[in-house]
Amino acid sequence: MTIPAPLAVPERKEKSAPQKAMEKLGLVRDIDLALHLPLRYEDETRIVPISSLRDGDTAQVEGTVRDCQVQLRSRRQLVVRLGDDSRDELVLRFLNFYPSHQKALAPGKRVRVRGDARGGFFGLEMVHPTFKNVDEDTPLATALTPVYPTSAALPQAYLRKAVASGVKHADLSDIVPPELVPKGMTSLRESLQFLHHPTPDVSMAELEDKSHPAWQRLKFEELLAQQLSQLQSRRERDLQRAPRFDINPDGLQEKLLAALPFSLTTAQRRVVEEIGGDLQKEMPMHRLLQGDVGSGKTVVAALAAAIAIEAGWQCALMAPTEILAEQHFRKLIDWLTPLGIDMAWLTGSRKGKGRREMLGKVASGEAKLVVGTHAVIQDEVEFAKLGLAIIDEQHRFGVQQRLALRGKLATQALEPHMLMMSATPIPRTLAMTLFADLDISTIDELPPGRTPIVTKVFADGKRDAVIARIRDEVEQGRQVYWVCPLIEESEHMDLQNATATHAQLCEALPGHMVGLLHGRMPAAEKAAVMSLFSGGQMAVLVSTTVIEVGVDVPNASLMVIEHAERFGLSQLHQLRGRVGRGSVASVCVLLYSGPLSYTGKSRLKAMAETTDGFEIARRDLDIRGPGEFFGARQSGAPLLRFAELTLDEHLVKSARDAAQQMLDKLPQAAERHVARWLGGRAEYLKA
Ligand code: ADP
Ligand code: MG
Numbered sequence: 001m002t003i004p005a006p007l008a009v010p011e012r013k014e015k016s017a018p019q020k021a022m023e024k025l026g027l028v029r030d031i032d033l034a035l036h037l038p039l040r041y042e043d044e045t046r047i048v049p050i051s052s053l054r055d056g057d058t059a060q061v062e063g064t065v066r067d068c069q070v071q072l073r074s075r076r077q078l079v080v081r082l083g084d085d086s087r088d089e090l091v092l093r094f095l096n097f098y099p100s101h102q103k104a105l106a107p108g109k110r111v112r113v114r115g116d117a118r119g120g121f122f123g124l125e126m127v128h129p130t131f132k133n134v135d136e137d138t139p140l141a142t143a144l145t146p147v148y149p150t151s152a153a154l155p156q157a158y159l160r161k162a163v164a165s166g167v168k169h170a171d172l173s174d175i176v177p178p179e180l181v182p183k184g185m186t187s188l189r190e191s192l193q194f195l196h197h198p199t200p201d202v203s204m205a206e207l208e209d210k211s212h213p214a215w216q217r218l219k220f221e222e223l224l225a226q227q228l229s230q231l232q233s234r235r236e237r238d239l240q241r242a243p244r245f246d247i248n249p250d251g252l253q254e255k256l257l258a259a260l261p262f263s264l265t266t267a268q269r270r271v272v273e274e275i276g277g278d279l280q281k282e283m284p285m286h287r288l289l290q291g292d293v294g295s296g297k298t299v300v301a302a303l304a305a306a307i308a309i310e311a312g313w314q315c316a317l318m319a320p321t322e323i324l325a326e327q328h329f330r331k332l333i334d335w336l337t338p339l340g341i342d343m344a345w346l347t348g349s350r351k352g353k354g355r356r357e358m359l360g361k362v363a364s365g366e367a368k369l370v371v372g373t374h375a376v377i378q379d380e381v382e383f384a385k386l387g388l389a390i391i392d393e394q395h396r397f398g399v400q401q402r403l404a405l406r407g408k409l410a411t412q413a414l415e416p417h418m419l420m421m422s423a424t425p426i427p428r429t430l431a432m433t434l435f436a437d438l439d440i441s442t443i444d445e446l447p448p449g450r451t452p453i454v455t456k457v458f459a460d461g462k463r464d465a466v467i468a469r470i471r472d473e474v475e476q477g478r479q480v481y482w483v484c485p486l487i488e489e490s491e492h493m494d495l496q497n498a499t500a501t502h503a504q505l506c507e508a509l510p511g512h513m514v515g516l517l518h519g520r521m522p523a524a525e526k527a528a529v530m531s532l533f534s535g536g537q538m539a540v541l542v543s544t545t546v547i548e549v550g551v552d553v554p555n556a557s558l559m560v561i562e563h564a565e566r567f568g569l570s571q572l573h574q575l576r577g578r579v580g581r582g583s584v585a586s587v588c589v590l591l592y593s594g595p596l597s598y599t600g601k602s603r604l605k606a607m608a609e610t611t612d613g614f615e616i617a618r619r620d621l622d623i624r625g626p627g628e629f630f631g632a633r634q635s636g637a638p639l640l641r642f643a644e645l646t647l648d649e650h651l652v653k654s655a656r657d658a659a660q661q662m663l664d665k666l667p668q669a670a671e672r673h674v675a676r677w678l679g680g681r682a683e684y685l686k687a
Pocket of ligand 1: 292293295
């Protein structure tokens with residue numbers, strides 16, 4: 001028997017550590033390097049006389065070493081005294097040093113030194129400055145020296161060389177036709193060459209706040225790439241087919257409307273129209289429904305589901321937590337089962353025979369509406385005919401999950417329609433940028449009869465007074481939420497905190513039922529606690545953030561949030577939205593343990609000042625920036641390195657217009673532009 005010779009493995013050269021580090025930063029092609037722009041600059045074009053150095057200056061000086069000694073203070077250090085023509089002296093201090101330092105800094109040597117001047121005990125000094133030996137006629141730099149963003153494994157000097165070579169070899173010609181570029185901007189090549197090596201006469205302020213025309217050009221280009229890639233994916237999607245749902249005037253939707261105990265608000269009616277319009281088209285809907293907490297998105301979802309079901313298709317509704325999914329399920333059962341609609345309930349904790357039965361009903365098409373957590377999109381779940389997928393609290397799901405749900409429809413090569421719902425309204429610029437491929441419907445009105453929530457901020461020292469207030473509320477038959485923070489790194493501590501508060505409240509409120517709800521309780525127990533609270537038997541519910549979204553108990557009139565400083569702004573707003581759902585005046589108390597950070601203070605201040613979700617979202621964006629606003633991975637924000645959405649609104653608009661024109665008239669240039677800027681990352685944006 002012959003054994004086949006092993007295939008020759010081509011010899012591969014090991015990549016060096018800096019090369020690997022560059023790859024990690026996405027610096028692979030010449031163009032990637034050319035587009036890797038400085039964080040800041042060092043001015044090595046000038047020499048500052050030592051006598052004019054001031055404490056806090058970052059500067060370059062040149063002089064002759066007068067003295068060089070190893071001193072033993074608290075630790076061994078090299079102390080060098082440097083003098084120049086200004087006849088002043090500067091001390092250079094090195095805590096880590098090698099014999100080579102001592103050699104280069106021997107008395108009499110001429111050195112050029114750059115560092116931060118500090119007023120030390122013995123006069124001005126620089127600790128660990130950079131330095132080099134020079135002659136009297138060694139030339140100075142003619143441009144500012146760039147300092148690039150880098151990582152520990154990638155020395156600045158190595159990166160500078162790599163970038164310089166990238167700029168030299170990359171194709172930097174303008175792809176965007178000049179008539180689409182906003183006025184007053186320099187060409188891409190000029191802009192890049194300038195930003196890598198600006199002349200020393202430039203205004204540092206313009207470089208720092210990126211208002212310089214060269215920066216404007218780069219930001220415009222970047223935004224354009226992002227707009228192009230989103231518009232492109234939108235156009236591709238528009239070529240796909242989705243099932244068309246005819247709207248029957250005496251269909252399920254009308255029956256549901258007639259059966260509701262309330263009539264829709266004008267805003268709800270408008271968004272139902274918009275959604276209905278999409279569902280009658282063959283193009284898959286990708287619509288974001290945004291509306292403040294309590295604005296009544298669930299009923300809109302139910303009406304959309306009714307259209308799909310009436311047309312003979314299945315609908316899936318996915319919520320981020322089990323409790324929220326269950327709340328939806330209960331409400332929808334009340335609304336839809338009287339109309340003869342069969343529903344299924346799928347979550348991770350549902351196992352065994354019950355689960356198999358549900359899966360069977362989903363696969364056969366018997367279950368028309370499937371409600372659940374992300375368990376709805378697990379592989380083993382097969383839909384007979386999924387026509388509409390609804391995702392609640394869209395911002396809490398990742399791109400991958402959204403894609404998986406979209407891929408669930410294997411029926412006749414048709415894509416499902418998608419409706420995403422969010423209680424975190426997106427400011428306009430952000431929507432235009434991050435969700436250029438979505439249509440947006442907004443419910444900008446709360447159902448009538450709500451009383452505004454009053455928000456109060458107290459230091460934790462006022463706890464007893466707050467508990468007294470709780471007693472008043474529950475004596476009057478009202479209900480209270482007490483929320484404890486989620487401590488990410490320690491579920492255990494988290495629980496301890498909630499348990500301790502629970503015990504304290506039980507003791508303080510004899511004769512009233514005080515319940516406890518936390519993430520690690522078995523699902524059945526959670527459900528039991530929730531139903532006691534919704535049923536009104538339980539007066540106070542102490543909870544970790546599991547109640548964050550969607551819980552609906554109109555009789556609850558007081559919400560206490562403990563360690564409010566640890567919550568994000570949109571989270572606080574969501575939590576607060578749990579009260580103020582009925583007609584009684586409601587109060588939200590934010591307890592904090594000081595001292596507060598600046599952002600902590602800004603968040604609590606925003607909460608006290610406004611209950612408008614759009615205003616909250618705007619402030620949140622100001623406080624955190626868009627990268628964190630949605631969670632970096634799903635926001636697409638890491639793809640924007642230079643542009644800032646809150647500041648560059650005018651550029652976003654220009655980029656959007658230019659993108660539309662380029663796609664229409666110059667599709668190949670559009671493709672090249674996206675490839676230049678986003679390289680392999682374009683796929684990612686399509687989600
Ligand atoms: P959210 O938008 O936060 O998901 P919900 O859908 O949970 O809000 O609605 C909040 C509450 O308002 C629910 O009790 C719901 O039944 C009720 N509701 C919704 N629409 C109306 C309306 N038009 N009139 C009165 N109550 C409404
Ligand atoms: Mg909701």
